[in-house]
Amino acid sequence: MRTGPRKREAMAYFTVVIEGTGETYRSPEQRTVLEGMAALGRKEIPVGCRGGGCGVCKIEVLAGSYRKRVMSRAHVSEDDEAAHRVLACRVWPTSDLRLKVLGKMGKKVGAGDTAPASDGC
Amino acid sequence: MALTGVLRPGHVQMRVLDLEESIKFYGDVVGLVETGRDTQGRVYFKTWDERDHNSFIIRQAETAGLDFYAFKVDSKASLDKFDADLRAYGLKTERIAAGELLETGERVRFQIPTGHLIELYAEKTDVGNGLSYLNPEAWTAQAERGIAPIRMDHILLYGPDIEAAQKIFEEVLGFYLVEHVELEENKSDLAIWLSCSTKAHDLAFVRHPEPGKLHHVAFQLESWEKVLRAADIMAMNKVNIDIGPTRHGITRGTTIYAFDPSGNRIETFCGGYASYPDWQPIKWTMDEVGRGIFYHDRKLNDTFLTVVT
Ligand code: FES
Numbered sequence: 001m002r003t004g005p006r007k008r009e010a011m012a013y014f015t016v017v018i019e020g021t022g023e024t025y026r027s028p029e030q031r032t033v034l035e036g037m038a039a040l041g042r043k044e045i046p047v048g049c050r051g052g053g054c055g056v057c058k059i060e061v062l063a064g065s066y067r068k069r070v071m072s073r074a075h076v077s078e079d080d081e082a083a084h085r086v087l088a089c090r091v092w093p094t095s096d097l098r099l100k101v102l103g104k105m106g107k108k109v110g111a112g113d114t115a116p117a118s119d120g121c
Numbered sequence: 122m123a124l125t126g127v128l129r130p131g132h133v134q135m136r137v138l139d140l141e142e143s144i145k146f147y148g149d150v151v152g153l154v155e156t157g158r159d160t161q162g163r164v165y166f167k168t169w170d171e172r173d174h175n176s177f178i179i180r181q182a183e184t185a186g187l188d189f190y191a192f193k194v195d196s197k198a199s200l201d202k203f204d205a206d207l208r209a210y211g212l213k214t215e216r217i218a219a220g221e222l223l224e225t226g227e228r229v230r231f232q233i234p235t236g237h238l239i240e241l242y243a244e245k246t247d248v249g250n251g252l253s254y255l256n257p258e259a260w261t262a263q264a265e266r267g268i269a270p271i272r273m274d275h276i277l278l279y280g281p282d283i284e285a286a287q288k289i290f291e292e293v294l295g296f297y298l299v300e301h302v303e304l305e306e307n308k309s310d311l312a313i314w315l316s317c318s319t320k321a322h323d324l325a326f327v328r329h330p331e332p333g334k335l336h337h338v339a340f341q342l343e344s345w346e347k348v349l350r351a352a353d354i355m356a357m358n359k360v361n362i363d364i365g366p367t368r369h370g371i372t373r374g375t376t377i378y379a380f381d382p383s384g385n386r387i388e389t390f391c392g393g394y395a396s397y398p399d400w401q402p403i404k405w406t407m408d409e410v411g412r413g414i415f416y417h418d419r420k421l422n423d424t425f426l427t428v429v430t
Contacts, residue, residue: 048428050361052138053185053384056428070138072384072430073183089384105427 014093018044019062019100027093033059033066034088046105050089056103057088064097124195126203126295127317130275130324131193131242132175132222133338136182138383140164143179146382150358151340151389152267153177156248157223165223168270168340169263173245174224176273177338185383185430187335189230190276190324191240192294192317197226200243204229206293219244233289235280236332268351268389270340275322277336277388279329279429283313286326290315296324299396300371300403302410304328311410314372321372321393327426334429337378339388345375351389355379363424369393370416371405385430 012029016036023044027036034057038047048056055075061084071087080086085102137143144164147153153166156175165175173193180188194200207214207229217228217240226244233239251261263269280286290296296315299322304311314322327336342348345366352366355377363386365377374393380386405413411420 046423048424049185049363049380049384049386049430051185051380051382051384053380053430054428072138072185074186105423 014064015096016093017096017098019098027097029093031092032089033091033093033097033099036093037088045088045101046103048089048103052087052090055087056105058085058101058103059088059091060085060100060102061091062098062100064093064099065095066091066093066097068092124318126199127192127194127241129193129318130176130273131173131191131245132178132225132240133190133273133276134163134178134180134188135335135338135385136184136186136188136383137179137381137385138181138183138185140179140181142382143181146360147177147179148267150267150354150360151387152263152269154263159223167248168272169261169266170250170271171273172247172250174248175222175245178222185385187237187276187278187333187338187430189238189240190278191228191242192323193245194241194243197243200227200229200241203241203294207231207289210289210293212289224248234282234285235278235326236334237278237280237286268340268342268347268354270342270389272341274339274341274390275320275324276338277325277327279327279334279336280332281328281330283310283326283328287313287315290317290324297398298402299400300405300413302371302405302407302413304407311407312371316396316398319395319397321374321396329426329429331429335385336429337386337388339390342389342391344391348375348377348389348391352377363428364415364418364422367418368416370409370413371403373416383430386428 013026016027017024025040046056048054052071068091071090148155156167157165163178163180166177167175204214212231215230219226224246226242228240228242230240296317299316300314302311312327314325317323348366355362361380363378368375372393374390376390378386378388
């Protein structure tokens with residue numbers, strides 16, 4: 001039985017622009033915004049647990065659309081989520097995106113008990 | 122019996138963001154054996170070789186992290202004694218009825234100054250490891266399913282005032298210091314490794330401003346080769362690896378740190394030396410902390426001090 005020529009699966013890429021630095025990268029739709037960046041060896045958004053639990057990868061999506069999965073409420077409140085302040089490891093682009101990095105990698109080695117919380121969110 | 126009082130880490134309860142995804146991860150990838158579910162929706166696991174009913178419990182929640190960590194003690198008399206001693210020391214304790222956790226006896230729960238909930242219990246049903254108590258074989262098919270650790274081995278907790286926590290474990294519960302990273306000379310530590318047995322650690326702490334944080338729960342493997350096999354299984358299953366396979370200078374264990382689907386860190390490790398309570402603790406200084414934590418890279422990675430749940 002003959003089958004027609006195989007159609008190549010079109011892989012959609014979207015452009016992610018990081019506000020402030022103006023850095024951009026191309027991210028495929030099946031990767032999270034964080035994975036898309038990390039796969040290119042880039043470091044604009046802090047990379048932590050990659051499971052929506054630690055909060056270091058928090059971003060604010062200023063323009064564009066995305067899919068998302070459950071994220072820790074310790075780092076993303078309902079208000080945050082409604083205002084598109086989300087975790088980059090739990091969102092997948094469905095259009096080009098413009099975003100701001102909110103998360104921080106936290107404290108230096110040996111910061112004491114009284115140092116401010118490391119949670120950059 | 123030479124090993125008395127607190128015997129070993131017994132169970133840990135963790136919060137996950139998506140229960141089904143986590144059941145698959147801990148069951149199929151880590152290779153834990155599911156042993157029960159309760160009316161609260163909690164799912165119970167043990168490693169293939171553990172004999173008591175459960176050691177690792179997960180529940181779905183809005184945040185990731187640790188609910189509580191528990192140690193098994195040698196008898197109900199010890200449980201009562203530790204409860205009284207903890208109260209005499211000035212801590213509040215709470216009794217949780219037998220059966221609240223499946224196949225587990227009464228628990229004594231208390232909060233330590235780092236913000237974590239610790240439990241003691243004396244009884245958990247022996248369901249066996251699938252091998253006979255009479256003339257057994259060496260292992261079962263479960264021993265090759267997924268990463269298949271031998272036991273839930275220890276935990277690393279992050280929080281403030283680790284000295285106060287250390288004092289409770291040493292003075293009330295009979296733990297001893299095995300290694301430490303000194304932060305300020307003869308004044309304070311960045312991190313401490315404590316043992317209640319002859320393991321290099323049953324419990325560890327790192328100083329951290331936020332209370333009650335989890336760095337990792339560790340599962341023991343049999344060999345360095347099994348650690349490498351664990352890394353392969355993680356790669357095949359797209360598990361997010363934090364670092365490794367590598368070695369710790371502290372405890373000398375070989376290790377991988379990886380994240381579960383909710384971002385909780387787990388460790389699959391092998392080795393670590395046997396230690397004894399009469400041994401002098403090993404001290405590490407801050408200028409060598411990188412080698413202490415990650416022996417080959419000789420520096421901390423970005424996530425070690427900051428990424429916790
Ligand atoms: S990296 Fe931890 S929440 Fe995204």
